[in-house]
Amino acid sequence: MTTTIASRLHAVQARIDTVAHSLGRRSDEITLLAASKTNPAENLREAWLAGQKIFGENYLQEALAKMQHLTDLPIEWHFIGPIQSNKTRRIAENFSWVHSVDRTKIADRLSKDRSESLPPLQICLQVNVSGEASKSGVAPEELSSLAAHVVRLPRLKLRGLMAVPELTTATALQRSQFHMLWELFDRLKRDGYALDTLSMGMSEDMDVAIAEGATMVRVGTAIFGPRRYLIPEELAALAAKKAQAL
Numbered sequence: 155m156t157t158t159i160a161s162r163l164h165a166v167q168a169r170i171d172t173v174a175h176s177l178g179r180r181s182d183e184i185t186l187l188a189a190s191k192t193n194p195a196e197n198l199r200e201a202w203l204a205g206q207k208i209f210g211e212n213y214l215q216e217a218l219a220k221m222q223h224l225t226d227l228p229i230e231w232h233f234i235g236p237i238q239s240n241k242t243r244r245i246a247e248n249f250s251w252v253h254s255v256d257r258t259k260i261a262d263r264l265s266k267d268r269s270e271s272l273p274p275l276q277i278c279l280q281v282n283v284s285g286e287a288s289k290s291g292v293a294p295e296e297l298s299s300l301a302a303h304v305v306r307l308p309r310l311k312l313r314g315l316m317a318v319p320e321l322t323t324a325t326a327l328q329r330s331q332f333h334m335l336w337e338l339f340d341r342l343k344r345d346g347y348a349l350d351t352l353s354m355g356m357s358e359d360m361d362v363a364i365a366e367g368a369t370m371v372r373v374g375t376a377i378f379g380p381r382r383y384l385i386p387e388e389l390a391a392l393a394a395k396k397a398q399a400l
């Protein structure tokens with residue numbers, strides 16, 4: 155039996171339902187974003203036809219090329235990768251959401267670059283919950299001042315927080331990093347921010363993320379199958395491991 159994107163997608167949706175129900179959460183509180191980097195446009199189309207509406211991309215050039223092949227589908231595009239300041243204009247023009255805002259300069263540019271004719275760009279602030287120097291994300295201590303800045307920008311709508319915890323098999327460590335993000339989210343809400351999105355959890359750790367309060371999980375491999383090549387962050391992590399071992 156060959157495993158298709160449609161059957162893997164349905165298995166992921168079923169998993170979300172099962173985990174949510176076992177925690178007493180409703181499964182419609184948890185949105186599934188298909189993280190489609192390195193997949194060709196046909197794979198996204200296949201997932202769309204099987205019911206997936208929201209896709210996340212990490213690299214602008216790759217995303218724009220795919221979008222050209224999918225203009226007939228009203229996909230909701232989310233940008234989830236590192237942002238260089240010279241890319242903000244085309245990100246602001248082509249995406250509905252950005253999950254990876256981690257500094258004021260990028261937020262200012264995205265707001266300035268977002269057209270008046272489009273709804274505000276929906277924003278999550280990426281937090282570095284693992285403290286790894288190589289990781290993107292605002293430091294937890296600097297989050298509240300970044301949030302205070304972003305919430306005043308006219309063309310952005312602050313929706314919540316995002317994190318990519320340390321790649322580790324240590325479930326307790328991973329869980330504590332998801333919990334930290336939930337605590338930061340809860341604190342901001344108690345400070346009066348109207349936030350509704352906690353973007354955390356990937357193929358390997360979505361159960362734990364949902365247990366810690368995720369409202370959006372970003373799933374790639376479990377929907378599309380293994381990626382055939384490594385993304386730059388994965389290459390960098392491998393190189394760092396190798397350097398440590400020497």
Ligand SMILES: *Cc1c(COP(=O)(O)O)cnc(C)c1O
Pocket residue numbers: 189191212234235318355356357358372373374375376
């Ligand atoms: C690739 C990626 C994901 C999905 O990872 P999988 O392990 O393939 O599920 C989620 N979030 C971000 C930011 C990613 O780059």
